[in-house]
Amino acid sequence: MxxxxxxxxxxxxxxxxxxxxxxxxxxxxxxxxxxxxxxxxxxxxxxxxxxxxxxxxxxxxxxxxxxxxxHHLRRGVKYALRHWQLCRSIERALLEAGYGVPIGEQYYRLPCVKIRFDDCTFTAGLVEVQNHIKSDSSLAAVNLSSALGMYVVDAQYISDDNNYYCYEISDSRIDRQLQFDSYAALADYARKHTDKYGPYTLFCDARNEGIKIRSLLLVGITGSGKSYALMGLIAQLRNWPIAPIVYYADPKGSDIAVLGGSLAPERTADDIGGIIDLLRQFYDCMMRRKEEMQVKLSGRLGSDFTDFQLPAYIFLMDEYAAFQASISRDKKRRDEVEELMRSIVLMGRQLGFFVWIAMQKSDSGDIPTAIRDNLPLKICLGNAPATTLLTIFGRSADLPSRHWNKGQGLIFCDGITAAPRPVSFPTLAFDIFAELTQHDNLQSEGVNPEPP
Ligand SMILES: Nc1ncnc2c1ncn2[C@@H]1O[C@H](COP(=O)(O)OP(=O)(O)OP(=O)(O)O)[C@@H](O)[C@H]1O
Ligand SMILES: [Mg+2]
Structure with missing residues (x-):
């Protein structure tokens, strides 16, 4: 029936x-x-x-x-019609999938469905489906995308009071990946972005923006766009009003090592010994900042480096797994590095010291879990296997699955995203290497001033 x-x-x-x-x-x-x-x-x-x-x-x-x-007609006829249409298709899908409490033989009481679009362009929104003791676990696993027409689920999670399952949706036809045709266009966008969100913020795409700087774990299979994404981020850093100090470590000796060698050779290393020295140097700077901040922080508890307009320090390491593999044979070195990294990750937020780690997979053999799990910003690019997703996000089943192109994947950022959601890094349709290095030569005071 x-x-x-x-x-x-x-x-x-x-x-x-x-x-x-x-x-x-x-x-x-x-x-x-x-x-x-x-x-x-x-x-x-x-x-x-x-x-x-x-x-x-x-x-x-x-x-x-x-x-x-x-259907919120006060927000416009188009809004109401879109709302009604989406409500109907979600309710029909829930009914067909067997959700709802049976009332008699044929009738079912469906959970309440609330829909809110972010704006009148209907490109993104939030769907909330009421939880019920009977459907609790089954709603957690529901794939709502099939009921949403052109919309897809970007992230799903349960509300704080456990009464609603929330699904962040977006229009699948809209490409949020940014494209910059020149360095000037990127610089202009980056400056407007920091003007809007604050001087220590980064953006990835039109949706994931205003991300306050923090330590980053960037994972993705080979060719997924990790190094490219890092170069895009470096270009953003160059346009920050308070220039950060970047350290470049690249055991593979490829893009990042070459770029660092040209931007800041004294803070670039591509051999294991050199990288460990850089790390010690970075740690010492952090300790100096700690002393400096202790004086400033008295009477201003809860403040961080941004309140004193201090520059951020970033230790950028591409191909971390190669580095870990090389140090793992020497226990003393391995322990020292692990200790340094852990201290930076744990203490760095307030002091303004961050590590950005890029690697192909993040198993405990490739990166110590104590470091991995404490990195607050996690990005996985490309079509990663479930085991990799599990190590990064702690789950793999209910993540949005798409065919990710270059520079696209999932982001999870403590305090910004409620659950992992799609992200894309800008396409840079110009010679990024030439522009970054050329720009550095033109400016005597670039992104990498000498550390104090
Ligand atoms: N956001 C993007 N937009 C357009 N093309 C991209 C993007 N990201 C990456 N690519 C393309 O993919 C190629 C490979 O990217 P990249 O070298 O960054 O991969 P990777 O993840 O660092 O790989 P590996 O692990 O082997 O170092 C780039 O040379 C570029 O052509
Ligand atoms: Mg790379």
């Missing part, structure tokens, strides 16, 4: 009542009044007919008002 929503019963009753009173009104005022013309009762019939008309109109207006309120 076809499943039906209990509310459809009320709609049928409302429709039937409205049509029958309308019909009765027409009959009483039309044919019946004509047939009884000349009789005194004709007058009564006409009045009764008017009453029926009024009743039908009241039902019609009541229904229209209910619809307008339920």
């Amino acid at each position: 076809k499943r039906r929503d209990t509310r459809s019963r009320y709609v049928i009753i409302w429709l039937a009542a409205m049509l029958s009173t309308g019909l009765a009104g027409w009959l009483l005022r039309g044919p019946v009044s004509t047939a009884l013309a000349g009789w005194g009762v004709a007058h009564v019939c006409a009045r009764l007919g008017l009453l029926c008309f009024l009743l039908a109109s009241a039902l019609l207006v009541g229904g229209a008002v209910w619809w307008a309120v339920a």
